[in-house]
Amino acid sequence: MQISNETIAILKNFSTINSNIIFRPGNNIKTMSTAKNVFASATVAETFPREVAIYDLNSLLALLTLNDKCEVEFHEESLKISKNGGDFEYFYSDPRLVTAPPADKSIEVDNHFQFKLTADDVQTMQKAIAITASPNIFVTSKLNQVTLSIHDKKNAKANSYKKVIGPGFDDFNVFIGVDVFKIIPDAYTVTVSKKKFLHFKHETKPIEYWLACDPESTV
Known part of the structure; x- marks a missing residue:
């Protein structure tokens, strides 16, 4: 899988809200501030194959932006990020250490x-x-x-x-x-x-x- 520049831009923005994130199966990404006063949601082009907890999103983004068009593989315990014949292995975090909204979180909006x-x-x-x-x-x-x-x-x-x-x-x-x-x-x-x-x-x-x-x- 390749992560698009548009999705990278969204993730960079989400990292300013919270450096923790959980990618869940599907194409929707959500984040929530540690104070729980900001909630954000985005639907992206990529479909994530499994649940992945990331403690430091900025460090992951640094890897993803080292080169254009990195190939990303989601393994059981880590990501494999490949470019020009070289591979980075980036291990997932313990979900218990990550602040993230529940998978089913949504907020009803009344149009006052x-x-x-x-x-x-x-x-x-x-x-x-x-x-x-x-x-x-x-x-x-x-x-x-x-x-x-x-x-x-x-x-x-x-x-x-x-x-x-x-x-x-x-x-x-x-x-x-x-x-x-x-x-x-x-x-x-x-x-x-x-x-x-x-x-x-x-x-x-x-x-x-x-x-x-x-x-x-x-x-």
């Missing part, structure tokens, strides 16, 4: 409020986080207007970013820590849930993220 973000929007948000050093991302509905903002609620004079998303209805104010905003910069449909999480669904690829909101959020 929904909006779209372009790839430029997401990239601007990521730059705004770096420039302002703000701790939180807010989605706020007030006076029939919904805004997306990045700021420090404890410091009114701190640097900030704000964008009007569109008209709103019920008032709400949900926010997440910037540390959980670990999505691939692309276009998404975003849903605000009454269960206090933000759901990011990729516009063109089968990739989804569920980001837990701060308990002080109101919706």
Whole structure:
């Protein structure tokens, strides 16, 4: 089996959420942060033949990206990664040492409020986080207007970013820590849930993220 560049990109993103991962039989990959406040799922081109626990995903990615088009074989206790006549043997981890979501984990999404973000929007948000050093991302509905903002609620004079998303209805104010905003910069449909999480669904690829909101959020 060869692992596509697109799947490698997804795995690199998932490694920022959690360096642990379990590949299960099939073509769906899931990950969950150790704090259990980020859950992500992606359907990929490859079909994995068996369950494999990986403790350090970054070290595996380093092997997979040493050369283009490495051949990967899934054996009982290890991966065999071959290129140019040479073989790496990469042993699986004990699943008990790995933090990963259950195989059947899914989160139902209620469409309390929904909006779209372009790839430029997401990239601007990521730059705004770096420039302002703000701790939180807010989605706020007030006076029939919904805004997306990045700021420090404890410091009114701190640097900030704000964008009007569109008209709103019920008032709400949900926010997440910037540390959980670990999505691939692309276009998404975003849903605000009454269960206090933000759901990011990729516009063109089968990739989804569920980001837990701060308990002080109101919706």
